[in-house]
Amino acid sequence: MFLKAVINIKLNIFFYSRTDRVNFLRENLGIKDINKDIARVLTPTVIGLDGFRLKNSFKKSxxxxxxxxxxxxxxGRSLYNQITRKVEHNKKDGFVFYPTTDLTTRQLQEGWIDKYNFCIKNQHEDKWKLFFRELKEHMKYERIDNVYVGLNLLLRYNPFFLKKYKRHYMFEKLAYYYEQQGNITKAIRCLRLQSVLSPNSVEPYLNMSSFYIVNNMEESAIEVCKTGLEKNPRDQYLVSNLVIALS
Known part of the structure; x- marks a missing residue:
């Protein structure tokens, strides 16, 4: 007869900010002085708890x-039941929104708004950085429609975040993906959004004009080049594209 091994019960909980995670440990388990991420399991003096680990991702999320x-x-089971009652369902492992399949725009928006509480006027910088990191993960796996919807959410709720550190360049990356797929409309839309976030740059107009020229849309290319040259009349690349479009 084989005895079935008793396995420790584990619970992974999602937080969108470091502060919320620290507060949870302090308020629910009496664990204090956690100032940085810890990869190893720590053994606290909490009855029913064998240890805990701070992690930057769970199953790629x-x-x-x-x-x-x-x-x-x-x-241990009693503490587990006590903690699970306090944790929102959508913050527990297995139920945290992380879209890896095709979803509608509305499904993506509702899932992320619920996950990150965008409607709450709390400006934790961690929250925006984390969401941007998630979008970069989706970009890595070429889930470009997810990234497009996500960037537009950022644009709606915190456009200043995208303006900083040239994060708006992700719109340019998206534009190249869409252009390669033959979706010139979506590609141009991405570049126009980038131009809103970087109003003094002619780069979006240069890329728009190039896309129009490649797709035999010379009239649109001419119009875009002229708009870009109003911002910088001496940009040689825009001048070159204008000459090509006119010829």
Missing amino acids: PGYWLELVFSKDPK
Whole structure:
């Protein structure tokens, strides 16, 4: 007869900010002085808890994750039940929104708004950085429609975040993906959004004109070149594209 091994109960909880994770540990488990991410399992003096780990992702989903390891005895199960009752359903492992399949724009918007609480006027910088990191993960796997919807959410709720550190260049990357797919309309839309975030730059207009020229849309290319040259009349690349479009 083989005895079935008793496995520790684990719970992974998602937080969109480092502060919220620290507060949860302090308020629910009495654990204090956690100032940085810890990869190893720590053994706290909490009855029913064997340890916990701070993680930057869970199953490829970025976040300020907290892994709790409960003891195998009744006290561990009791603490597990107590904690799970306090954690929102959509913050528990297996239920955190992380779209890897095709969803509608509305489904993506509702999922992310619920996940990151964008409607709450709390300006944790961590939240925006984390969402941007998630979008970069989706870009890595070429889930470009997800990225497009996500960037537009950022544009709606925190456009200044996209203006900083040239984060708006992700719109340019998206534009190249869409142009390669033959979706010139979506590509141009991405570049126009980039131009809104970088009003003094002619780069979006240069790329728009190039896309129009490649797709035999010379009239549109001429119009875009003229708009760009109003911002910088001496830009030689825009002048070159204008000459090509006129010839």
